[in-house]
Amino acid sequence: MAKFDLTPKMGQYLDRHLVFPLLEFLSAKGIYNETELLKAKLDILSKTNMIDYAIDIRKQLYPDDEIPDDLKQRRSHVVSQLQELQQEVEPILTVITDEEVMKNMESMRDSKTLINFLSKDYKFEIEMIDSLHKLAKYRYECGNYSVSTSYLYFCLLVLPPNDKNYLSVLWGKFASEILYQNWDSALEDLNKLREYIDSNPNQFSGNSLQLLQQRTWLIHWSLFVFFNHALGRELIIELFLYRPHYLNAIQTMCPHILRYLATAVIINRGRRSALKDLVKVIQQESYTYRDPITEFLEHLYVNFDFDGARQKLHECQTVLLNDFFLISCLDEFVENARLMIFETFCRIHQCISIGMLAEKLNMNPDEAECWIVNLIRNARLDAKIDSKLGHVVMGAQPLSPYQQLIEKIDSLSVRSETLCGLIDRKLRARTDIRWGNQDF
């Protein structure tokens, strides 16, 4: 199933540390060669400061080899560096640990008063923030995400939004929150970041290329949040489909994101209206990206090829099973996809044989009948089952022209009446030139 694996494509737009979960997942699935994966991991680790972890993986890879000396040296170097940095920002660290002060700080209005307050009471200097930023980054590189989160939080409180490090701090905080799996605050950071990028295009000195790149990164990182946070399914549609900038970014840079968007739309029963827009986008991009999920939608809503849709649904299951983000919503996906097929089917048929339907839905007939009965009972369908022949007969009849006519004319009289009323009042207002009448 390596064909539909998106990890290599996604990796380009993710941070080193964010790629780890993906690789872990892949090694659990066992699609790829284990040693190759380990090598890749080691490669990634080589640029970080997680030396211990690197040593572990080395042992797995080359159980017979000795641990090279430079790794050991680096380890001690990292530790010493860490201490050095820590000393530099000692005053801040004491502030951070003091909960009372932190509460105080949060209530401050803007960064200026905050800085004043800090420098007065705690020997704080603005240059320390730079060092704190460095330290946070160092901690992050060491895999110490929770600490880095708190440091960066402090940075955000102090720094004004036009500082040169502000964006970097935002990204750092976002990444650490993701890796710390603190989805609520990650979502908060995501929104902050998005607002920052969208509202300050000048930050990138009008360089639309850079802007686009930032958005692409944001899109990829946000996947972690969207598929783990409860509200994520709503938000992903909002962000990816209905914000033109982000839709453009997807279309231009990373059409493979359409898979996640499509899945989100499918599993989100309340957002059927988004389907139409999504199908349009999928069709446009069909020449650059297609996978079973987009093809499923295409078969169902463009070609009305139910057999094709059924086949694709089958393929979709394997794809979902092997996708880091989507594996959690596999069951939901299958259920909703079936429902979509069935709904579309009902809309164009007036009489369906249950056997055929069961085949289309990848179910056995008895199960299918039960399923349909449940649907009917939940009052979502106006249909009846002819048990003897094994048919489902649809009840809905289209509007007759007479009804259409009535519907059209219905509102007319009301509207005309209000119009008349308005004119009447106006006439009266004109003839009535008493004082105090102008407020009309």
Next chain:
Amino acid sequence: MSRFFAGSDSDSDSSSEEEIIQRPAVPAFTFSDDEEEVKRVVRSAKEKRYEELTNIIKQIRNYKKIKDMSSMLNSFEELQKAYQKAAPVIIKEENGQTPRFFIRCLSEMEDFINEMWEDREGRKNMSKNNSKSLTSMRQKLRKYLKDFEDDLSKFRENPEQPDDEEEEEKPDVELDSENEAPPKNQFLKTPAKQAVIDDKDESSDDDDDWPSDSDTSSTSTDDDEGKYSGKYNRKRFLKTAGPDHEVEDEDKAIRKEEKRKERKEKERRKIKKEDEEDGEGEWETVRGGVAIPSEKPKMFAKDAEIDLSLVIKKLSEIMAARGKKRTDRREQIELLHELQNVSEQHQLGSAIYIKIKLAIISGIFDYNPKVSDAMKPEYWVKLLERMSEMLSMLLNTSNLVVSETITEEMENLEEPPFRIRGCILTSVERLDDEFTKLLKECDPHSNEYVERLKDECKVSNIIDKTMKYLERTNVPSELCRIYLRKIEHLYYKFDPRVLQKKSGDSTAPKDEMTSVQEMEKLCKFIYAKDSTDRLRTRAILSHIYHHALHDNWFQARDLVLMSHLQETIQHSDPSTQILYNRMMAHLGLCAFRHANIKDAHNCLVDLMMTGKPKELLAQGLLPQRQHERSKEQEKIEKQRQMPFHMHINLELLECVYLVSAMLIEIPYMAAHEFDARRRMISKTFYQQLRSSERQSLVGPPESMREHVVAAAKAMRNGNWAACNNFIINEKMNAKVWDLFYQADQVRGMLTKLIKEESLRTYLFTYSHVYDSISMQILAEMFDLGKPVVHSIISKMIINEELMASLDDPTQTVVMHRSEPSRLQSLALQLADKINNFVDSNERILETKQGNFFLRGANQVNKGNFRGDRQNYRGSNNQNWDRQRRDRDRNREKDNY
């Protein structure tokens, strides 16, 4: 100019031309006129009177042009008065001879009035005031002319000659009068008394001058202008315009000739002298040139020791004559050639070689005096040879720089690194332009054209070489320019290798660069490096064109959408707009090949709707109707034309457009038979259809259009086989379809689409007579696979186009009797209309309310409302635009 004027005699024509020439002088005259009122101006009485007269005459001419009879009558009366005033002066100074320009005016007026009078049709259409004036004018003029009968008849004997003379001289005169202005002003500042004295003085001076005048003027006319001092003014010329003119003219011609010879002699002498001054020896310059063209010009004396400085000197000597009136351009070229031979014989190095080549090339360019005309073929061939020789030389010598930034002093021809002043790029661009001109000159169906077209290889070669040369210096702006030239030679050429590669043909060479790749490389460079917007725009357009030509539909489409050109293109220059139109045409064809009928239609609709795609694509001028354009305009338009080998087949374009319109329009018509708000999708197609319906007897189709119309009719009845036969048959193949590279694919695609659309039309048209239809039978009827039929019907049901549903066990389509009857549909329409009515009522009230009550607050709101409506209308006009908005992908083109 009006129609009446076109038929009039040469007199009036020439007068109007004269007007144009005179115009710039007007301010000068009026200036002095205004002055007259306020302060005293020093002028002789004659000058004043004459000027008054000429001013009035000018006015009359203007009125004549616009046929304003009443004003003309007024001016005529003024003229009479003015002449009366001038009469004493005339008697005094010209011995009672009526001035010629006055007579001319009278005769012109007479002609004009007569003509107007005879044109009964025109007279009827005139306003009352005008026709009244015309009659009175005619009478008055007749009366007045009696006094001048003699002069008039004399004038009519030879009206032409003096006129020319006058015209020749006039510009000079004006120049003089302008020169004169400053001293006049000085006079003005002196006290009045002195002015009077001056006046007297001057006038007496003038009087003294008169008798001797005619002699000097004739010799000086074509000579240096500097000879005229401010003292002389226009009166002199007016005077010479007397009856003794002819003699003078001849005289002058002879003198001119003499003068020219004399001058040449002088020049030669001068050259000789200079050479002698060099002190090198007693070698003599041999004169070459017009007088003895057969004799080969010799440069240096036989025994002269020829070295670099000598050659350079000679070269600059020859070049010094460049651009002067008297130099014989052909002789110059020959001289330069000779010089080059000499330098080659003595092996003076590549620098001087290139220097001379540059001179030759500019000499050849100079040979053709008119910019708009093409150069002569024999010179063209020479130019090509020289150019490619020079470029190969340039490429071979590495230590040489040619640049326009190098000044004459900085030039270094003696030792490396050589530096030469000049610009290769400009001359190559000029060469390319000349080539286009040359092609346009030829008849495209003649052998001559083919012969010329063979030079295209050479021109491309030259451009390639220049590219190589410029890549050495690597100046981005220059590289962009030459790349664009290269692109312009590349973009319209079809490269079959691209398609071979795409289809995975193993015979295609793998490592060779296809033209699409090359295009990509060049264009990307321009996108990145270009600083002028124009080059980039042209590069994008050519790039899209090239993609479309090679069936790269998606790339082409994305590039169009990303570039946002459709919004700004109307602000660009015409030739870019033409390129845009050409690009759109090919994009449409490409969409058609990819079975994107809607896109094809949208691309082509703007071109076809106007009915003049030929003009929009610059492939020929429309026949002129009622003097729509002047000569200058026509000239400009001719310059813009595309050479024939770059033309897009118009019949193909139209056919593709009509067929796509048919495929969209016919099902739409069937679906909305009773819909009041049905809109036409394609006007052009509608016209064709209607004009054929109007015919009482329709024969078998002959032309392409008739075929499409017949096919459309067949499709309306759901007869796909007949429709298909009309669209795809021997005749249409030969005319249209075989022009596509992969014609069979296109035909297959067409047949499939025709079947599908016929099925849809059939269902729309006949669904009301069915209770249920078996899908099996439908599939057989339209020769389509059952899944396809199923999919089409499903789509129609989902979109609520067809009131029906499928019955799965029996595989039939069950119709719901909900198709409204005629009465019902009319009632629905009525309801719609009433709805609109109420809507508009509400809107009216809203605006009124805004005016009455919430004057300030509601204003903004109202403006918005109006703006919205305009937008709506605007988007309707531009289909492609609207579509883009639908998709709304604002990708930045930088990212491409």
